Amino acid sequence: MITLRINGLDVTVEKGTTVLEAARFLGFPIPTLCHMEGLSPYGACRLCVVEIGQEPRTRLVSSCTYPAEEGLKVRTASARVLKARKMILELLLASCPQSKIIQDLASAHGIRTQRFKQEHEDCILCGLCVRMCEEQMMAKAIGFRNRGEKRSIGTPFDVKSDACRQCGGCIYVCPACQLRCTYAEPEKAICGGCANLSPPCVEKEPFDDMMCYMDPCVACEIDKKIDKR
Amino acid sequence: MKKEVLVSDIAPTESCRHPDMTNLLRIINKHNAAGGGLIAILGEIQDEYGYLPEDVLRIVSDQSGRSLVDIYGVATFYRSFSLKPRGRHLVCACLGTACHVRGAPRIVDELERQLGIKAGETTADKEFTLETVNCLGACALGPVVVIDGRYFSKVRQSRVGQLLDEARNGFDSAEAAKDKRIFALNVNCPHCNCGVMDETFALDGLPSIKVNVSHGGKEGALWLSCLYGSYSVAAEFDIPANVIVPFCCPHCERELTSASTCSMCSAPMVHMLVQGGGTIQICSRRGCRNHMLDVA
Known part of the structure; x- marks a missing residue:
């Protein structure tokens, strides 16, 4: 058994437990996107950063991949952690502005404006779907391809995979997938439009004086893009 | 005086429609160690065919027990593997930082102009494929151009045409004329x-x-x-x-x-x-x- 101190509270956990699990056991909230119970930890989204070590030599690590150590000092919500987490969220939001999950996390972290250019990537490369397909569905139909800025997830050769049983597990776990939030195309929407955006955007009515927490508004941006085409 | 490089007029795609199973199995079994050897397998297949054909990768997946996703991931990750047929001669220009400041972009422009293709493409006669790399680790020699595995250092724009001509005629013949042992x-x-x-x-x-x-x-x-x-x-x-x-x-x-x-x-x-x-x-x-x- 290993004893570590999280935010000043001692907790004893079994060997092999991650810092994230220990913190959640104590009830400290740590936001995650690429972590899911039953899937191997991956550490892609970096949202679960925590500060470990003692002043002045502390460092930020991803808690979902960091195993608990004897006597480890962890802070899950220090100023440095919150600043880093906010920046990560802003960047995630810039790459996938239409994801409801990321939007909700962003608004929960007090992000009110989009500082960065919106890329509309549809994917944050968190690898949840890849791990779901391999570890839970035992299919290995999709995986990472290419590298660097060309990295993407999909089937080999971009053709329908023989290994795919169309279980939908990848879409179910995806935090960014457009299939879950297709407000810009209401007739294809599955989740019924997202709560944050539905008042001003789904109806496509001018709501100039309507309060919208996103500035610039994501859906309005997409609207403009479609108009341009 | 033996058959080593088969310079036949058979296009690479032709031979891949009917992959040579015995040869593929030999390559796979040679390198297929537990959990390793994939890069060695892909490397040898690329030597054989000049690129990695889709049906061959599917055979590798079936025979080596690896999933196609893993093989495709590795094949697309590394720049040296190609999923598209390449030309007879591979021209690789370094665009790393050191080569870049010594004028590598001009060399690439000149190569593109003389070959009439963009980087990453193959000429219509399937003679040349032009690629760029981000560093070859020979920064002091920049700008570096690699043609068919031969390194040329401090390449100038004026030398590009001569290098392409030498590549077209084969470097071996140029060297054979000089070497007294041949x-x-x-x-x-x-x-x-x-x-x-x-x-x-x-x-x-x-x-x-x-x-x-x-x-x-x-x-x-x-x-x-x-x-x-x-x-x-x-x-x-x-x-x-x-x-x-x-x-x-x-x-x-x-x-x-x-x-x-x-x-x-x-x-x-x-x-x-x-x-x-x-x-x-x-x-x-x-x-x-x-x-x-x-x-x-």
């Missing part, structure tokens, strides 16, 4: 004593040795480089590696057999007379480089 041999058939030199088909810039071979029910001509020390060959049809083929004289049609066998692979040796006295024996197995020269 010399030309003219040979005769030991049965009818007719010359088997073919003036109309040049290999390494010199007349080649023409013999008839048969494999898998097909018969055709095989041209060997007459340079002692060069292993360039050309053939009318594809001969897989490690296959023993009978060599016949194109004039008297008799087989060029020898009493001895290869000391390296124990395949039968092929016997020919050297004009001016002496004999040359070469191994009849494709890929084996064993030979014996006995000049009187």
